[in-house]
Amino acid sequence: MSADGLPERFDVMVYPAAELRGELRAQPSKNYTTRYLLAAALAEGETRVVGVATSEDAGAMLRCLADWGAGVELVGDDAVIRGFGAHPAAGVTLNPGNAGAVARFLMGVAALTTGTTFVTDYPNSLGKRPQGDLLDALERLGARVSSDAGKLPISLSGPVRGGPVEVSAERSSQYASALMFLAPLLPGGLDLRLTGDIKSHAPLRQTLDTLAAFGVQASASDALSRISIPGGQRYRAGRVLVPGDYPGSAALLAAAATRPGVLRLSNLREHDLQGEREAVDVLRQMGADITREGDTLTVRGGLPLTAVTRDGDGFTDAVQALSAAAAAASGTTTWENVYTLRLKECDRISDTRAELERLGLSTSETEDSLTITGTERVAGGVTVNGHGDHRMIMLLTLLGLRAEAPIRITGAHHIRKSYPQFFRHLEALGAKFEYLPTDAH
Numbered sequence: 001m002s003a004d005g006l007p008e009r010f011d012v013m014v015y016p017a018a019e020l021r022g023e024l025r026a027q028p029s030k031n032y033t034t035r036y037l038l039a040a041a042l043a044e045g046e047t048r049v050v051g052v053a054t055s056e057d058a059g060a061m062l063r064c065l066a067d068w069g070a071g072v073e074l075v076g077d078d079a080v081i082r083g084f085g086a087h088p089a090a091g092v093t094l095n096p097g098n099a100g101a102v103a104r105f106l107m108g109v110a111a112l113t114t115g116t117t118f119v120t121d122y123p124n125s126l127g128k129r130p131q132g133d134l135l136d137a138l139e140r141l142g143a144r145v146s147s148d149a150g151k152l153p154i155s156l157s158g159p160v161r162g163g164p165v166e167v168s169a170e171r172s173s174q175y176a177s178a179l180m181f182l183a184p185l186l187p188g189g190l191d192l193r194l195t196g197d198i199k200s201h202a203p204l205r206q207t208l209d210t211l212a213a214f215g216v217q218a219s220a221s222d223a224l225s226r227i228s229i230p231g232g233q234r235y236r237a238g239r240v241l242v243p244g245d246y247p248g249s250a251a252l253l254a255a256a257a258t259r260p261g262v263l264r265l266s267n268l269r270e271h272d273l274q275g276e277r278e279a280v281d282v283l284r285q286m287g288a289d290i291t292r293e294g295d296t297l298t299v300r301g302g303l304p305l306t307a308v309t310r311d312g313d314g315f316t317d318a319v320q321a322l323s324a325a326a327a328a329a330s331g332t333t334t335w336e337n338v339y340t341l342r343l344k345e346c347d348r349i350s351d352t353r354a355e356l357e358r359l360g361l362s363t364s365e366t367e368d369s370l371t372i373t374g375t376e377r378v379a380g381g382v383t384v385n386g387h388g389d390h391r392m393i394m395l396l397t398l399l400g401l402r403a404e405a406p407i408r409i410t411g412a413h414h415i416r417k418s419y420p421q422f423f424r425h426l427e428a429l430g431a432k433f434e435y436l437p438t439d440a441h
């Protein structure tokens with residue numbers, strides 16, 4: 001058993017839910033938790049990060065920061081961090097688990113050390129994701145780098161001075177964010193030029209927002225192709241409050257939109273830089289009844305939904321949750337400009353298609369798009385593969401809730417990467433699950 005009362009590794013049996021009804025508070029944001037914890041460690045002095053996420057990715061960041069010499073204490077729902085400033089310990093091996101953003105942000109900061117090694121115990125997931133664009137930029141800045149053809153394990157050593165540097169932003173925004181965290185602590189700062197067709201602008205703005213919250217000066221062009229961060233600055237320790245999480249909440253909103261019942265979901269700021277906030281507009285455009293009162297959204301579910309065609313790059317981490325709505329909508333939905341989904345915990349285009357087709361849906365793909373034709377009936381009664389991907393597990397769960405017979409999702413414990421309370425939250429709304437222990441990783 002794990003601390004959350006669920007087996008350490010499990011498949012989940014998802015039972016059809018006649019309705020979903022109740023009130024929930026959105027979990028803390030993954031992207032702000034990782035950013036605030038890192039910025040707190042890069043400050044000198046003590047920072048209280050109020051209301052941190054309890055996911056594996058948050059745990060990975062806390063563990064790596066402690067291994068680098070930060071003081072890390074959990075006090076209730078908060079993390080109190082005593083920072084190492086510009087001096088993470090040298091000669092340390094860090095294991096960021098399966099957390100892409102954590103791994104990449106820390107690789108950028110590793111240029112402050114005279115040697116850090118990165119390994120992962122997820123060779124088939126994070127171990128396969130590309131790191132070369134970041135490593136190339138760090139090498140251009142003068143860091144020494146060794147890697148397994150641009151993948152983990154990776155060793156990096158500085159010091160670097162800073163100055164102008166190019167970084168490709170067409171496969172992930174996390175490489176540029178990594179350099180942005182590093183920049184203020186370098187003597188020469190960084191004058192970043194983001195090259196290629198820049199993807200995931202929203203997380204870049206979350207990084208700028210985090211720097212500002214810690215008193216770091218930065219300036220960026222409107223399209224974010226130039227980001228200048230003067231050197232010789234300090235991160236200012238203090239107190240920051242983690243907002244609610246839109247990517248995980250998008251799954252609850254889509255669940256509520258595709259079943260009868262009413263969900264009230266609080267702790268979701270209206271003005272927020274998380275791109276997945278757009279999931280609310282997408283669901284509304286599909287015909288869902290969603291109203292807002294302050295930070296609380298109310299979904300009145302069970303209305304007929306219709307297909308949409310949307311550029312998904314603004315809300316990458318909600319595309320799978322919204323695919324559950326697409327699977328319930330009349331017509332054919334296409335998510336365009338989502339090539340980067342292929343480079344996540346699994347190939348979120350091809351692998352998603354495979355699982356949707358197993359459930360009887362018709363789908364198609366191009367290199368950078370995913371198309372799903374909705375269906376009124378999902379028969380269920382099958383086993384589907386979670387692909388070790390929390391967002392795939394969310395999508396498949398939503399399909400199970402409206403299937404006619406239960407479905408089994410393999411490796412459902414990977415939900416803990418970003419949303420450990422996901423099944424518990426749905427149970428609170430009336431859903432029923434069975435947790436079947438498994439030995440599979």
Ligand SMILES: O=C(O)C1=C[C@@H](OP(=O)(O)O)[C@@H](O)[C@H](O)C1
Binds near residue numbers: 031203
């Ligand atoms: O900066 C971040 O915290 C993130 C950026 C996004 O990745 P990409 O920039 O690779 O799309 C997002 O998918 C990921 O979950 C978190």
Ligand SMILES: C=C(OP(=O)(O)O)C(=O)O
Binds near residue numbers: 030100101344
């Ligand atoms: C892709 C994700 O995370 P990361 O890139 O940080 O592993 C995600 O949360 O969906």
